[in-house]
Amino acid sequence: MSPLHIKKGSSKHSAYNLRPSFSDVQERHTLAVLVENEPGVLARVIGLFSGRGYNIESLTVAEVDHEGHLSRITIVTTGTPQVIEQIKAQLGRIVPVHEVHDLTVEGASVERELALVKVSGKGDKRVEALRLADIFRAHVVDSTLESFVFQITGTPEKIDAFADLMRPLGLIELARTGVAALSRGS
Amino acid sequence: MAQTMTGAKMVVQALKDQGVDTVFGYPGGAVLPIYDELFQQEHIRHYLVRHEQAAVHAAEGYARSTGKPGVVLVTSGPGATNAVTGLTDALMDSIPIVVLTGQVPTFMIGSDAFQEADTVGITRPCTKHNWLVKDTDRLSATIHEAFHVATSGRPGPVLVDIPKDVQFASAIYQPKPKTIARHYAPQVKGDMAQIEALVAAMEKAERPVFYTGGGVINSGPAASQLLREFVEATGFPITSTLMGLGAYPASGKHWLGMLGMHGLYEANLAMHGCDLMINIGARFDDRITGRLDAFSPKSKKAHVDIDPSSINKVIKTDIPIIGDVAHVLEDALNLWKSRGRRVNTDGLAKWWRQIDEWRKVDCLKFKASESTIKPQHAVARLEALTKGRDRYICTEVGQHQMWAAQYLGFEDPNRWMTSGGLGTMGYGFPASIGVQVAHPDALVINVAGEASWLMNMQEMGTAIQYRLPVKQFILNNERLGMVRQWQQLLHGERYSHSWSEALPDFVKLAEAFGAKGIFCSDPKDLDDAIMEMIEHDGPVIMDCLVEKHENCFPMIPSGEPHNKMLLSDAKATNAIAGKGAVLV
Numbered sequence A: 001m002s003p004l005h006i007k008k009g010s011s012k013h014s015a016y017n018l019r020p021s022f023s024d025v026q027e028r029h030t031l032a033v034l035v036e037n038e039p040g041v042l043a044r045v046i047g048l049f050s051g052r053g054y055n056i057e058s059l060t061v062a063e064v065d066h067e068g069h070l071s072r073i074t075i076v077t078t079g080t081p082q083v084i085e086q087i088k089a090q091l092g093r094i095v096p097v098h099e100v101h102d103l104t105v106e107g108a109s110v111e112r113e114l115a116l117v118k119v120s121g122k123g124d125k126r127v128e129a130l131r132l133a134d135i136f137r138a139h140v141v142d143s144t145l146e147s148f149v150f151q152i153t154g155t156p157e158k159i160d161a162f163a164d165l166m167r168p169l170g171l172i173e174l175a176r177t178g179v180a181a182l183s184r185g186s
Numbered sequence B: 001m002a003q004t005m006t007g008a009k010m011v012v013q014a015l016k017d018q019g020v021d022t023v024f025g026y027p028g029g030a031v032l033p034i035y036d037e038l039f040q041q042e043h044i045r046h047y048l049v050r051h052e053q054a055a056v057h058a059a060e061g062y063a064r065s066t067g068k069p070g071v072v073l074v075t076s077g078p079g080a081t082n083a084v085t086g087l088t089d090a091l092m093d094s095i096p097i098v099v100l101t102g103q104v105p106t107f108m109i110g111s112d113a114f115q116e117a118d119t120v121g122i123t124r125p126c127t128k129h130n131w132l133v134k135d136t137d138r139l140s141a142t143i144h145e146a147f148h149v150a151t152s153g154r155p156g157p158v159l160v161d162i163p164k165d166v167q168f169a170s171a172i173y174q175p176k177p178k179t180i181a182r183h184y185a186p187q188v189k190g191d192m193a194q195i196e197a198l199v200a201a202m203e204k205a206e207r208p209v210f211y212t213g214g215g216v217i218n219s220g221p222a223a224s225q226l227l228r229e230f231v232e233a234t235g236f237p238i239t240s241t242l243m244g245l246g247a248y249p250a251s252g253k254h255w256l257g258m259l260g261m262h263g264l265y266e267a268n269l270a271m272h273g274c275d276l277m278i279n280i281g282a283r284f285d286d287r288i289t290g291r292l293d294a295f296s297p298k299s300k301k302a303h304v305d306i307d308p309s310s311i312n313k314v315i316k317t318d319i320p321i322i323g324d325v326a327h328v329l330e331d332a333l334n335l336w337k338s339r340g341r342r343v344n345t346d347g348l349a350k351w352w353r354q355i356d357e358w359r360k361v362d363c364l365k366f367k368a369s370e371s372t373i374k375p376q377h378a379v380a381r382l383e384a385l386t387k388g389r390d391r392y393i394c395t396e397v398g399q400h401q402m403w404a405a406q407y408l409g410f411e412d413p414n415r416w417m418t419s420g421g422l423g424t425m426g427y428g429f430p431a432s433i434g435v436q437v438a439h440p441d442a443l444v445i446n447v448a449g450e451a452s453w454l455m456n457m458q459e460m461g462t463a464i465q466y467r468l469p470v471k472q473f474i475l476n477n478e479r480l481g482m483v484r485q486w487q488q489l490l491h492g493e494r495y496s497h498s499w500s501e502a503l504p505d506f507v508k509l510a511e512a513f514g515a516k517g518i519f520c521s522d523p524k525d526l527d528d529a530i531m532e533m534i535e536h537d538g539p540v541i542m543d544c545l546v547e548k549h550e551n552c553f554p555m556i557p558s559g560e561p562h563n564k565m566l567l568s569d570a571k572a573t574n575a576i577a578g579k580g581a582v583l584v
């Protein structure tokens, strides 16, 4: 931009006040997208997000209805309310997409994530790791004399908190599944 | 009766069942079995283009001038990649196209085989949907579904990639289903509560304007008919995007002309000053809105669109109506009539007085010259000499395109083919071929710039081979005129690479292909040259040498609102500064 000598913040020519009537508050939404389980459908969804510059915080996908050939993609995304609406409308345009649900606005929902956490250490640190795991209801799914692999489930925030605590105690590897979410009630 | 046949035969059978009689294409190794089937039948006529990009543009011209989907058949690898520009063009302008591509056999996919490309991967973002068919069992059903997806809801291009072994193998043919059981069924009826809100707003509005777009054309002739009735009955002014020209007749008394970056003064000021904007099948494109925070600041906005993602994408809408234009217009018109056909008569009279003031500016006036042909004059004469004929107009992209939109009058839908969303130089010539194929007896003219035209000039071969009497009306300014204009307005008159150097002799070029060439540079000869062009029974290239430094006005500079229009050269040089300069 420099060769054109564009002054920062010059208001007269501001073409970048692009969305004057839209709010610029960032929101975090969890979307559940039911899709036909066919090749390329995940690429379509991901391509939409990258092509249009939307954020993906977490994305999980698995078949949920074998007979009906349906998969469920759970996406956690952030954006202004207008961008979130666009994301939903754009997802709805994808031909193999059957339904798009915004769990964040469609009433209460539960969100869970699973993580495997490998912690290595000896002595006090090892004991402390085990004690904290107990508080977080993490299970030991593998252990050697110098390491544990914990399995923990919960909200993404709970997993963040657990990982933060394990870091000084010798966290060496972390694998997370991403968020799965369902609306509450029937 | 279940019929077993090869995949290649299925392709031809499925096309027949879909009512296809025309295919634009180019053969190659991976589609030879399908070409072999085409050879052995007479229902489908295949037009051999000279480049796959042109096949898609020809299909677009065919589709836009008929309302039917255009069909393309090309080979794998380079055949498919050459089609990408056409697919993107059709996606941006919502044109129904079905492209069939050959692919290497399934057992070689992924091995970097000869002429292998990941066609569905490459075309995923530039199609409405695409399919790789790995099993002959699925082939016919997939082709039927492809037609359904291309033509329903917001139309668009689709692609079916067919490996060669799938073409050779046999399976049971599935006929065209009566109803598509799949979930893909876009909503066509608008929400009645919203339609009522629109009608209520229309009854009260003091300064209403209809802002219509390509969606009206895509919805079909009934939509244009209803729109005309609604405009006549309410007496509201109407403007349209580049894509929507012809939905309302240019001779209609409520017509304000095209709006947008090179739209008419009265149209843009009406958009800026209105209190009710009724957007029907347009998408608030950046060529239309200009600077968003100053776009039509005082209006309530209604938006009718079949695609929910168009609503609130860039402009906040007060009355959103998701549905097909014809359905929504019919419901709205009926409701408005049943509520007593009310409008704000006083407000409207005042509004028209204001519009008439703006009209007096006569923003399209230009000074004709005795010595050189002004491009505006050339288009105005073309209009005068072809008006009233069974006429279809295509364009390339650049200044000539805008002059064609400004100075030609379109009385009916489906008569105007131009690359709007993508702005694809090289679109017009092949599109004119597709139009002429669909309307053999009509007068089909491509208003072209010399630079754009050269991008697909190889199609002269196609025009000659099939005796398609397309008229190539080239406004030759020996410049990339639109680029030159921007360099003048934006880059201190430094004309970096915007000359068309080493141009061919277009008359000789025409003759080399076996067509007629006409040269004209004197305003006195212009009418005769145009008449000679339209009267010649065969393809013609008319090289019309025009004023080289003419600029296209009115113009809303990038980053400015509608009421900051430039009307003439006087104020134009270096007119775009500041942040507007980074916009295209």
Ligand SMILES: Cc1ncc(C[n+]2csc(CCOP(=O)(O)OP(=O)(O)O)c2C)c(N)n1
Pocket: B396, B397, B398, B399, B400, B401, B423, B424, B425, B426, B448, B449, B450, B451, B452, B453, B475, B477, B479, B480, B481, B482, B483
């Ligand atoms: C394929 C492609 N490349 C580049 C451009 C950028 N571009 C827009 S208009 C234009 C000049 C067109 O020149 P010409 O066809 O002679 O038309 P004129 O503006 O002179 O009437 C160019 C290069 C484009 N629109 N499409």
Ligand SMILES: [Mg+2]
Pocket: B398, B449, B450, B451, B475, B476, B477, B478, B479, B480, B481
């Ligand atoms: Mg030119």
